[in-house]
Amino acid sequence: MNLTRSAVLQTALVTFNSYLEQYVSTAMTIQTLETLPSDLDPRGLPNHIAVIMDGNGRWAQGQGLPRIEGHRRGANTLKDLLRCCKDWGIGALTAYAFSTENWRRPHEEVDFLMVLFERLLRKELAEMHREGVRIHFIGDLSGLHTSLRREMERSMEQTQHNDAVEFNVAINYGCRHEITQACRLVAERVERGELTADAITEELLERHLYTFGSSDPDLLIRTSGEQRLSNFLLWQMAYAEMYFTDVFWPQFDRSQFHQALLAFQNRDRRFGAVSEPVTAQALTA
Numbered sequence: 001m002n003l004t005r006s007a008v009l010q011t012a013l014v015t016f017n018s019y020l021e022q023y024v025s026t027a028m029t030i031q032t033l034e035t036l037p038s039d040l041d042p043r044g045l046p047n048h049i050a051v052i053m054d055g056n057g058r059w060a061q062g063q064g065l066p067r068i069e070g071h072r073r074g075a076n077t078l079k080d081l082l083r084c085c086k087d088w089g090i091g092a093l094t095a096y097a098f099s100t101e102n103w104r105r106p107h108e109e110v111d112f113l114m115v116l117f118e119r120l121l122r123k124e125l126a127e128m129h130r131e132g133v134r135i136h137f138i139g140d141l142s143g144l145h146t147s148l149r150r151e152m153e154r155s156m157e158q159t160q161h162n163d164a165v166e167f168n169v170a171i172n173y174g175c176r177h178e179i180t181q182a183c184r185l186v187a188e189r190v191e192r193g194e195l196t197a198d199a200i201t202e203e204l205l206e207r208h209l210y211t212f213g214s215s216d217p218d219l220l221i222r223t224s225g226e227q228r229l230s231n232f233l234l235w236q237m238a239y240a241e242m243y244f245t246d247v248f249w250p251q252f253d254r255s256q257f258h259q260a261l262l263a264f265q266n267r268d269r270r271f272g273a274v275s276e277p278v279t280a281q282a283l284t285a
Contacts, residue, residue: 055224055248132164
């Protein structure tokens with residue numbers, strides 16, 4: 001009994017110290033990077049950023065904490081990144097919160113994440129609304145619990161006219177499923193005689209995607225050292241720049257975001273064209 005109590009107290013102490021370090025670090029970073037850093041050109045900022053928030057569990061395990069503590073810390077990181085986008089003049093942020101493949105994780109972790117999503121919406125909605133955040137959820141929401149869907153619908157309805165920053169949350173999302181669903185909807189319209197095959201275009205298909213009405217991301221950021229898309233916005237990120245960092249998501253603060261934006265501004269985005277006119281002589285050289 002004493003050993004169990006001692007272990008619980010030790011875990012609680014480690015957790016408290018971790019949150020204290022996070023609070024001090026986050027407060028100092030926000031204070032020093034509250035406005036756009038002078039070495040970033042406001043004219044060259046991405047309008048829309050997508051993030052794959054990877055490494056919550058590994059960060060927690062490295063701190064001697066349960067994996068769920070990493071998700072709590074990661075939620076705080078996302079909140080500050082959203083505020084940073086607003087502070088620095090970036091118009092949209094899309095976060096990969098839960099994929100269709102994440103259902104394969106341990107039941108306890110999945111249940112915790114669903115409860116966390118619902119609690120965060122209830123807790124943070126009023127503040128996000130005051131700050132002008134427009135919330136939108138993308139994914140197969142029909143597979144989620146009724147109470148969570150109700151909170152999502154309430155948050156989207158309440159913030160639909162806000163325009164300070166667009167916040168898209170991908171939950172129960174997989175782009176292969178998204179594209180398949182869009183193709184099925186278009187095929188049904190063809191069967192009903194509403195469309196001909198010749199009328200099917202990229203623009204028509206996009207109208208049936210979850211993300212219709214939102215701009216495509218200019219920059220993807222993925223943390224924890226992984227370098228893959230993991231079925232995230234495959235259609236929408238055809239021309240997005242990609243930035244990968246070894247930092248775990250709970251450690252991704254404004255200084256890390258600053259580095260990602262510097263890297264973005266050093267890219268040459270040609271969208272399939274060339275930076276300078278190409279002469280016939282150069283082509284035959």
